[in-house]
Amino acid sequence: MKTGKRVSWILLAMAIVTIIFSPPRLSAQTATVKSSSGNSASGAVQWSVQVDKVNPGDVDIEPAFLVAIYENLVDELGKTKRFQQVFRDSDRTTGAVSNLLILKTTVQKYTAGSETRREVTTVSGATKLSVRSQLCTRGGQVILERTVDGNVRFLGSNLRATHNLARNVAKTIKQSALPEPSLSVPAHGAL
Amino acid sequence: MGWAWRTYMNRRVVPTEHMPHSYMLIPHRIWAYLILLIGCAVGALAQNPSEPTIVTAPFSARVTHLLGFEGVANNAGGTLSIQGSALQFQKSGKPAMELKIASVQDVFLAEQSREVGGTPMTLGKAATPFGGGRVVSLFAHKKYDTLTLEYVDANGGIHGAIFQLNKGQGEILRNELVAKGVRVSQSEDAATKQRTAEEVPSENR
Numbered sequence: 001m002k003t004g005k006r007v008s009w010i011l012l013a014m015a016i017v018t019i020i021f022s023p024p025r026l027s028a029q030t031a032t033v034k035s036s037s038g039n040s041a042s043g044a045v046q047w048s049v050q051v052d053k054v055n056p057g058d059v060d061i062e063p064a065f066l067v068a069i070y071e072n073l074v075d076e077l078g079k080t081k082r083f084q085q086v087f088r089d090s091d092r093t094t095g096a097v098s099n100l101l102i103l104k105t106t107v108q109k110y111t112a113g114s115e116t117r118r119e120v121t122t123v124s125g126a127t128k129l130s131v132r133s134q135l136c137t138r139g140g141q142v143i144l145e146r147t148v149d150g151n152v153r154f155l156g157s158n159l160r161a162t163h164n165l166a167r168n169v170a171k172t173i174k175q176s177a178l179p180e181p182s183l184s185v186p187a188h189g190a191l
Numbered sequence: 192m193g194w195a196w197r198t199y200m201n202r203r204v205v206p207t208e209h210m211p212h213s214y215m216l217i218p219h220r221i222w223a224y225l226i227l228l229i230g231c232a233v234g235a236l237a238q239n240p241s242e243p244t245i246v247t248a249p250f251s252a253r254v255t256h257l258l259g260f261e262g263v264a265n266n267a268g269g270t271l272s273i274q275g276s277a278l279q280f281q282k283s284g285k286p287a288m289e290l291k292i293a294s295v296q297d298v299f300l301a302e303q304s305r306e307v308g309g310t311p312m313t314l315g316k317a318a319t320p321f322g323g324g325r326v327v328s329l330f331a332h333k334k335y336d337t338l339t340l341e342y343v344d345a346n347g348g349i350h351g352a353i354f355q356l357n358k359g360q361g362e363i364l365r366n367e368l369v370a371k372g373v374r375v376s377q378s379e380d381a382a383t384k385q386r387t388a389e390e391v392p393s394e395n396r
Contacts, residue, residue, distance in 0.1 A: 053349060062299075062301055063297075063299040063301075063339055064299060064301055064337055064339045064353055066351075067259065067299075067339050067341065067351030067352075067353060068257075068258060068259075068351070068353060070349075070351055071258050071259040071350070071351050071352075072258070087348065088344070088348030088349055088350065089348065089349045090343070090347045090348060090349050091346050091347055091348035092346050092347045093346050114304075115304065115305060115306055115332070116304060116306075116328065116329070116332050119306065119316075119325065119328035120325045120328050120329055121325075155313075157303075157305055158303065159257060159258075159353070
């Protein structure tokens with residue numbers, strides 16, 4: 001009887017160990033598939049992008065927000081792996097880069113929020129940002145144009161809106177189909 | 192016997208002529224007044240605003256790096272100081288990151304109100320019954336200065352960095368940077384706008 005009990009306990013322990021360790025293996029397999037598909041995509045010729053300083057347009061917006069949008073855009077575009085390199089505005093090294101796109105961002109709408117009001121009322125005090133993002137070639141052809149929003153409604157500081165906005169811009173660009181660099185650059189009239 | 196004792200008690204032990212003379216006390220009072228006067232004068236001279244204390248120590252303050260400074264994590268606390276011709280940010284226990292002041296192109300100063308207490312405060316507010324957390328939120332805010340720097344790297348690429356300082360320190364740092372040749376634009380307007388935005392938020396500005 002005692003031996004049977006011991007065997008059953010061992011079997012139970014083995015089952016628990018199997019259950020605990022099996023999900024990571026599955027997720028690891030998923031990750032491998034994802035990375036392999038990513039590698040196949042990166043085999044093609046990639047664009048590089050230069051992020052221009054954010055244009056405030058006609059909107060009265062604090063300089064800290066413009067700087068925060070710009071910095072967050074540089075970060076988020078780098079995370080997408082969509083571009084070979086991400087350059088900053090006025091970077092002299094872009095002269096040697098052949099497949100370069102320029103990201104121009106113009107603020108269209110800005111609603112200054114209040115962290116205090118958000119926390120006290122929950123429904124008011126949101127910081128709202130809306131920008132027009134354009135991906136242009138060096139020749140000035142616009143190959144992608146989108147209006148993107150970034151808000152902070154509940155938790156977080158006002159500057160968090162710029163992070164959300166940059167993430168949405170990067171997501172939009174990542175999901176959009178860009179023309180092949182070698183095809184689109186010489187063709188000035190295309191798109 | 193008893194009468195005789197009373198007689199003795201009625202006698203003056205010290206004669207009237209032997210009372211302490213008033214002229215013996217006057218010099219002590221005068222000395223006391225003089226000492227007090229000298230003390231006050233010395234104190235007043237020490238606090239005389241016409242002779243300002245020369246501050247030679249470079250600017251140094253505890254700040255929070257919100258974003259943008261190369262090589263420093265976002266929302267990292269540390270010490271921001273001016274060391275010669277460089278602006279230095281040092282997080283405790285980590286090597287300092289430097290930025291040449293000559294590479295700073297623009298400085299903007301603004302003011303913002305942020306919640307204090309961090310995660311413990313948020314959890315505490317959430318746990319407070321009957322919506323008491325909202326009342327706490329009304330008072331759990333502090334005003335800070337936000338200093339935004341625009342600078343260029345070695346390749347000419349534009350960077351931006353935002354630091355959060357205690358109220359009043361932003362202006363000191365900005366003045367120090369201006370004294371070292373940094374250009375300032377729209378800073379006063381930005382501060383005013385931020386204050387206005389905190390008080391009366393307007394739609395579609």
